[in-house]
Amino acid sequence: MRTAICYFSGTGNAYALSKKLAEELGQGSSLFAIPELFDLRSLDGYDAIGVVCPVYSFGPPSIVKKFVKRLAIIHDRYFFGIMCYGKMSAAALYLLSNEFKASGLTLNYGATIKMPENYIVALSIPSENEIEKQFTDMDKAVVQIAADIKAQKQEPIGWSFGALFTPFYNNANKHISDTSKNFKVTGCIGCGTCESVCPVANIIMKNSMPEFGDICEGCLACLHTCPESAINYNNKTVGKKRYINPRIPLNELKKRL
Ligand SMILES: Cc1cc2nc3c(=O)[nH]c(=O)nc-3n(C[C@H](O)[C@H](O)[C@H](O)COP(=O)(O)O)c2cc1C
Ligand code: SF4
Ligand code: SF4
Numbered sequence: 001m002r003t004a005i006c007y008f009s010g011t012g013n014a015y016a017l018s019k020k021l022a023e024e025l026g027q028g029s030s031l032f033a034i035p036e037l038f039d040l041r042s043l044d045g046y047d048a049i050g051v052v053c054p055v056y057s058f059g060p061p062s063i064v065k066k067f068v069k070r071l072a073i074i075h076d077r078y079f080f081g082i083m084c085y086g087k088m089s090a091a092a093l094y095l096l097s098n099e100f101k102a103s104g105l106t107l108n109y110g111a112t113i114k115m116p117e118n119y120i121v122a123l124s125i126p127s128e129n130e131i132e133k134q135f136t137d138m139d140k141a142v143v144q145i146a147a148d149i150k151a152q153k154q155e156p157i158g159w160s161f162g163a164l165f166t167p168f169y170n171n172a173n174k175h176i177s178d179t180s181k182n183f184k185v186t187g188c189i190g191c192g193t194c195e196s197v198c199p200v201a202n203i204i205m206k207n208s209m210p211e212f213g214d215i216c217e218g219c220l221a222c223l224h225t226c227p228e229s230a231i232n233y234n235n236k237t238v239g240k241k242r243y244i245n246p247r248i249p250l251n252e253l254k255k256r257l
Helices: 013-025 062-073 092-102 128-150 161-182 193-197 221-225 250-254
Strands: 003-007 029-033 048-054 078-085 109-114 183-185 203-206 209-212 231-233
Touching: 003 013, 013 029, 013 048, 013 078, 013 128, 048 062, 062 092, 062 161, 078 092, 078 128, 092 109, 092 161, 109 128, 161 183, 183 209, 193 203, 193 221, 193 250, 221 231, 221 250
Parallel strands: 003 029, 003 048, 048 078, 078 109
Antiparallel strands: 183 231, 203 209
16 A cells, blocks of 8 residues: 655654654655645555644644645545644544545544644643653554554544634634744844744745744744744743754754755
8 A cells, every 4th residue: 555644744743753654654655745745646646645743723734724625636545634732632633624524535534642742832841751751652653553544444533522622723723824923033143944944934044044934834843943042932932941853853854845
């Protein structure tokens, strides 16, 4: 079976998850970064197509929703969705499956996996011990998920109580592209790391300073990877510990686009 794993990731969790899934699925599986998937003919010949992404405000990131809309032209495939979350996924999978439905498709199978929290605007990243434990659990979960995908397990995603958070998601999702407008940059050394890790190319270096555009996905990759912690979300992230998935070398995060 050939499987296309289409991922979106900010700080590397969904990317690490995608790599692990590809490893478990073995030969015939390929990774595609959603922001780079301009031509859906790249997915020709894949029997299974999966979306792997983080949960944002209890639902899928905007870029993933747009991607699923584009998938409407593809039929007769096995579709799956795997979402990583920090504290509470609510009905993120249900909302993702609704996006498939709106495209005339069925999300045949889905799973959520707890991975390190990166939303330091409101929360903090877990302790190193907790992070290690989450990775051990993630490795185990992915073995089962890969077996399910190989068997093309059918597990349609139904309504759950988490769906009550949908109005919150709808509201928060409208504002997420404003994230970089809330950034304050102080102490920048002009290294360009933020520009090269932004998964959607929303940052351009000008006069050795980052300039943010208006296609931000709110992933916080720039904020977390800045070596000087020069990027802060207003004053909400000042002094807070930063996070990048420790299995993903910074150079690999930079090479995604
Ligand atoms: C804008 C934003 C919103 C988030 N919202 C949620 C949420 O609603 N529930 C949750 O459990 N985690 C939430 N998180 C945490 C991420 O889903 C989690 O850390 C994920 O593993 C990050 O994946 P990545 O490293 O691939 O970007 C949010 C993170 C960001 C940046
Ligand atoms: S990563 Fe930080 S120090 Fe480097 S250019 Fe961006 S803001 Fe400046
Ligand atoms: S500007 Fe920063 S927060 Fe926005 S998409 Fe790029 S890396 Fe993510």
